[in-house]
Amino acid sequence: MKTDLHCHTTVSDGSMTPAQLVAYAGRAGLDCIAVTDHDCLDGGIRAAGAAEEQHSRVKVIAGVELSTFDYKNGRRVHLLCYRPRRTKVLEEICRVTCESRLKAAMEMLEMISPRYPVDLETVRAFSPGSSSVFKQHIALALMHMGYDIQLYGSLFDSLFSR
Numbered sequence: 001m002k003t004d005l006h007c008h009t010t011v012s013d014g015s016m017t018p019a020q021l022v023a024y025a026g027r028a029g030l031d032c033i034a035v036t037d038h039d040c041l042d043g044g045i046r047a048a049g050a051a052e053e054q055h056s057r058v059k060v061i062a063g064v065e066l067s068t069f070d071y072k073n074g075r076r077v078h079l080l081c082y083r084p085r086r087t088k089v090l091e092e093i094c095r096v097t098c099e100s101r102l103k104a105a106m107e108m109l110e111m112i113s114p115r116y117p118v119d120l121e122t123v124r125a126f127s128p129g130s131s132s133v134f135k136q137h138i139a140l141a142l143m144h145m146g147y148d149i150q151l152y153g154s155l156f157d158s159l160f161s162r
Contacts, residue, residue, distance in 0.1 A: 005034040005061070006080065010127060011043035012065075013134040015151070018046035025058045034061040036080050039097040040131060041087060064090060067097055098132035105133035112138075112159055116147055135160045 008014030009021050016024060018035065025033045037043035044062025051060045063082040070077045084090050109120060118141050120133070126140035127133055139156045142148060148155040 001031045002029055003032040003034075004030055005032075005036075005082070006065075007033045007035050007047075008037050008065075009035060009043040009047065009129075010137075011040050011046070011130045012037035012132075013136045014043075015136075017128060018043050019050035019054070022047050022050045022054060022056050022058055022060065026054075026056050030058055032059040032061065034063050034080075034082055036063040036065040036082070038065050038078075038134070039067055039094040039101070040064065041084070041091060041094065042129060042131070046129065064094065066090075066093065095131075101132040101134070105135075105138065108135070108138060108159075116142055116145070118142060118145065 004025070007021055009016060009018045011018065014021065014037070021033070021035065033047070035044035035047040041062065041064050044060065044064070048060040048062055051058055061082055063080060064084065066079045066081060068077050068079060081090070106120065109118065109123065112118065118138065123133055123137050123141045126144070127137040130137070135156070136151065139148070139151050142155060143151060
């Protein structure tokens with residue numbers, strides 16, 4: 001059985017919509033994928049629906065990748081959760097995290113807009129179905145505006161690297 005248990009969609013920082021991901025997984029010969037978008041359950045739910053609509057043989061496991069922090073070791077940690085049962089609890093955790101991420105994205109846009117005239121409305125066009133905005137969405141908008149020719153190129157590094 002060919003499986004990928006850590007897939008992302010444009011709902012977080014992936015490059016394909018949930019429907020595109022399911023179709024791609026089928027073409028790639030995968031039997032099963034787990035959609036574990038960052039801090040959002042919607043991508044997995046949408047992918048499962050897309051698999052049904054496409055009559056795909058790809059089995060979709062809905063999940064989430066939770067962003068958190070290990071204070072003892074002083075570093076970020078990502079926890080993968082598959083087929084969550086208590087989704088109401090997770091949705092609230094995700095909502096708070098996504099609000100913080102959106103605030104950070106607004107700050108990023110404010111910092112880069114003097115050099116690159118990009119606004120939230122433009123970036124939102126590259127984050128379909130997402131409740132937040134990721135660096136990748138900003139970079140995609142900048143690519144579309146002609147500032148770079150690749151997502152993870154020199155512009156991405158200069159804007160978002162630590």
